[in-house]
Structure formats: C-alpha cells, structure tokens
Amino acid sequence: xxxxxxxxxxxxxxxxxxxxxxxxxxxxxxxxxxxxxxxxxxxxxxxxxxxxxxxxxxxxxxxxxxxxxxxxxxxxxxxxxxxxxxxxxxxxxxxxxxxxxxxxxxxxxxxxxxxxxxxxxxxxxxxxxxxxxxxxxxxxxxxxxxxxxxxxxxxxxxxxxxxxxxxxxxxxxxxxxxxxxxxxxxxxxxxxxxxxxxxxxxxxxxxxxxxxxxxxxxxxxxxxxxxxxxxxxxxxxxxxxxxxxxxxxxxxxxxxxxxxxxxxxxxxxxxxxxxxxxxxxxxxxxxxxxxxxxxxxxxxxxxxxxxxxxxxxxxxxxxxxxxxxxxxxxxxxxxxxxxxxxxxxxxxxxxxxxxxxxxxxxxxxxxxxxxxx
Numbered sequence: 591x592x593x594x595x596x597x598x599x600x601x602x603x604x605x606x607x608x609x610x611x612x613x614x615x616x617x618x619x620x621x622x623x624x625x626x627x628x629x630x631x632x633x634x635x636x637x638x639x640x641x642x643x644x645x646x647x648x649x650x651x652x653x654x655x656x657x658x659x660x661x662x663x664x665x666x667x668x669x670x671x672x673x674x675x676x677x678x679x680x681x682x683x684x685x686x687x688x689x690x691x692x693x694x695x696x697x698x699x700x701x702x703x704x705x706x707x708x709x710x711x712x713x714x715x716x717x718x719x720x721x722x723x724x725x726x727x728x729x730x731x732x733x734x735x736x737x738x739x740x741x742x743x744x745x746x747x748x749x750x751x752x753x754x755x756x757x758x759x760x761x762x763x764x765x766x767x768x769x770x771x772x773x774x775x776x777x778x779x780x781x782x783x784x785x786x787x788x789x790x791x792x793x794x795x796x797x798x799x800x801x802x803x804x805x806x807x808x809x810x811x812x813x814x815x816x817x818x819x820x821x822x823x824x825x826x827x828x829x830x831x832x833x834x835x836x837x838x839x840x841x842x843x844x845x846x847x848x849x850x851x852x853x854x855x856x857x858x859x860x861x862x863x864x865x866x867x868x869x870x871x872x873x874x875x876x877x878x879x880x881x882x883x884x885x886x887x888x889x890x891x892x893x894x895x896x897x898x899x900x901x902x903x904x905x906x907x908x909x910x911x912x913x914x915x916x917x918x919x920x921x922x923x924x925x926x927x928x929x930x931x932x933x934x935x936x937x938x939x940x941x942x943x944x945x946x947x948x949x950x951x952x953x954x955x956x957x958x959x960x961x962x963x
Contacts, residue, residue, distance in 0.1 A: 607646030
C-alpha cells in the first residue's frame with residue numbers, strides 16, 4: 591500500500607473520491623432528455639458494484655485496480671473524439687499523482703523523455719500549504735481570498751525546446767470536511783491571516799496539518815502558452831539584466847527565443863548603434879555577443895550593410911531577415927560584409943531586428959541559426 595498522504599505536509603487528508611462527480615449524474619438521470627437520462631443511469635449503474643469509488647480511498651494501488659472503472663466514469667470528461675487535441679488530466683490536488691489523461695498529454699510527456707519529472711514551476715512548498723488553506727477558507731467559511739495566481743508546467747518537447755503550459759483547475763468535484771482537529775475560523779482570524787499572508791507558521795496554527803478531509807479530484811485543462819510566456823520571459827530577462835546585471839542573462843535570453851521560435855539551436859546577439867559616428871559597436875560586460883560584428887569591435891554602418899538592409903534597419907526601423915546566408919554570400923560574391931561575417935561564423939540564417947526608442951535607433955537584436963530558412 592502506498593498512501594497519497596505520505597511525506598506531504600498539508601491541512602488536508604486526501605482521498606480520491608467520485609461521490610461529488612456522481613451526484614451530477616444523479617441529477618442528469620432525472621433529465622427530460624431521454625438520451626442524457628439513459629446515459630447517466632448507465633454511468634451510475636456501472637459504479638454500483640464499487641462503493642469504494644464513492645467512499646474514497648488514499649491507497650494509490652487502488653487507482654490501478656479500478657483503472658478501467660474510473661476511465662468509464664470519466665468518459666464524458668475525456669472525450670475520445672477530442673483526446674488527441676485537448677491537454678487534460680484528472681489528478682489529486684497539490685500532488686503529482688495523475689490517474690487519467692488525454693492522449694495529447696501522454697504524448698507531451700513521452701516526448702519530454704523518461705527522466706522528466708512533472709512539476710508545477712511556480713509553486714514553492716510553503717505556497718502549497720497556504721493555497722490549500724485559502725481553499726478551506728472559501729469552502730468552509732465563505733472567506734474568498736481571490737488567490738488567482740496562474741500555475742504553469744515547463745515541459746521540453748522532443749527536440750529539447752522548452753514549452754510552457756498554463757493549468758486551469760476545475761474543482762467542482764471536491765468535498766472539504768472539517769475533522770476533529772479543525773479549529774473554527776473567525777473574522778478576527780481571517781483578518782490576522784491577511785496581515786500575515788507569508789507567515790507559514792501562523793497558517794499552520796490556524797489550520798493544523800491533516801485537520802480537513804479532502805474528498806474528490808480535480809480536472810486540469812492545460813493550454814500551450816509558449817509564445818506568450820516566451821515574450822514575457824524576454825521582458826523579464828531584459829528588466830533583470832538592466833537592474834541586476836544577471837550573470838545568466840545571455841543563456842536566459844537564448845532559451846526564451848528558442849521556445850518562442852521552437853528552434854533548439856537559436857542564438858541571440860546584440861550590437862549598439864552610435865548615431866553620432868554612424869557605427870555599430872559591441873556591447874561590453876556580461877551581456878550578449880554580436881554575431882553581426884563577429885571579431886570586429888566597431889564597424890561603420892555603410893561598410894557592413896548592403897543598401898537594402900541599411901534602409902530597412904536604419905531608416906524604416908523594420909526587421910531584416912536573411913533566410914539563406916550562403917545563397918546571399920554567393921549572389922554578392924562575398925563582397926557584402928554582413929553576409930561574409932555571418933558565413934565565417936557558420937551562421938546559415940538570421941533575423942536582424944532594430945531596437946529603437948522615439949524614432950531613434952539604439953541597436954540591433956540578432957537572432958541567428960546554423961540552419962537555413
């Protein structure tokens with residue numbers, strides 16, 4: 591026997607139960623729609639020989655024992671028609687125990703590799719306890735803290751590119767019941783907790799470990815938000831570099847662009863523009879290198895760019911892309927430095943994006959790959 595409550599500090603005693611879930615089917619069994627009513631009755635009848643599915647259990651081996659029965663109960667929630675499209679799981683909250691999932695979710699985990707361990711990336715251990723307490727405050731005492739922090743999984747794809755997934759929980763099928771250990775929470779207690787939100791010891795005093803029974807399960811609807819998260823990470827990395835001179839800035843910025851473009855070998859560089867001298871110069875310190883300048887410290891803009899790219903970057907402030915460096919190197923017979931310098935570094939394609947403020951060019955962001963197009 592392996593108990594899901596082992597090695598977890600929580601105000602909850604966790605039990606997997608389908609009681610609240612089946613109560614919805616009891617209502618549906620009385621529907622005027624004969625098809626809906628018949629299906630609901632079929633689900634309820636299927637569960638009857640297995641009362642433990644309603645009573646609840648904490649022994650994880652029973653999830654395997656009743657795997658087919660549970661899958662049958664959840665057939666409406668995990669549609670076979672949508673299973674290859676939806677990213678969805680049924681699980682025990684505050685726990686990595688997933689006992690039912692869509693085929694797409696299984697495929698995502700398979701691509702991540704056998705050594706990958708699924709974990710919510712932005713939920714520290716202390717936060718788990720406090721969030722559990724806020725759920726009790728709402729369910730049992732009517733105090734709504736409106737604790738709406740989005741949670742995310744970080745999962746690499748089969749190419750090793752990091753993908754970001756936002757998790758939305760459906761807790762409609764849960765019951766929370768105070769045990770004898772539970773302390774009655776008053777308005778005064780609530781006010782005190784609000785003023786000491788990060789005081790984990792105070793929360794444990796008001797909500798002792800294992801003082802409430804949690805019966806049920808949660809359904810998680812999961813969405814790929816890699817593009818949005820990558821853009822957010824770029825902003826965060828730039829802000830962090832500006833304020834703290836983060837030593838890991840260069841690698842962080844590479845990683846977020848790799849996720850955004852879904853290309854593992856992407857690299858990012860930067861060169862500053864000196865308006866007075868009309869030159870591009872390397873950035874010194876712990877920041878990014880410049881692929882555009884290569885081994886040069888400083889280059890006149892007229893000497894490095896062809897006429898078109900100079901017009902795009904300096905005057906129109908629009909990005910300039912080179913889909914195949916080798917092709918353009920041959921077309922220009924190696925006479926245009928921007929193609930020659932990129933080719934010498936083994937770069938096969940690049941995007942050069944102007945960074946400007948109030949119409950003034952500050953520099954060029956260089957996104958490069960060792961693959962063409």
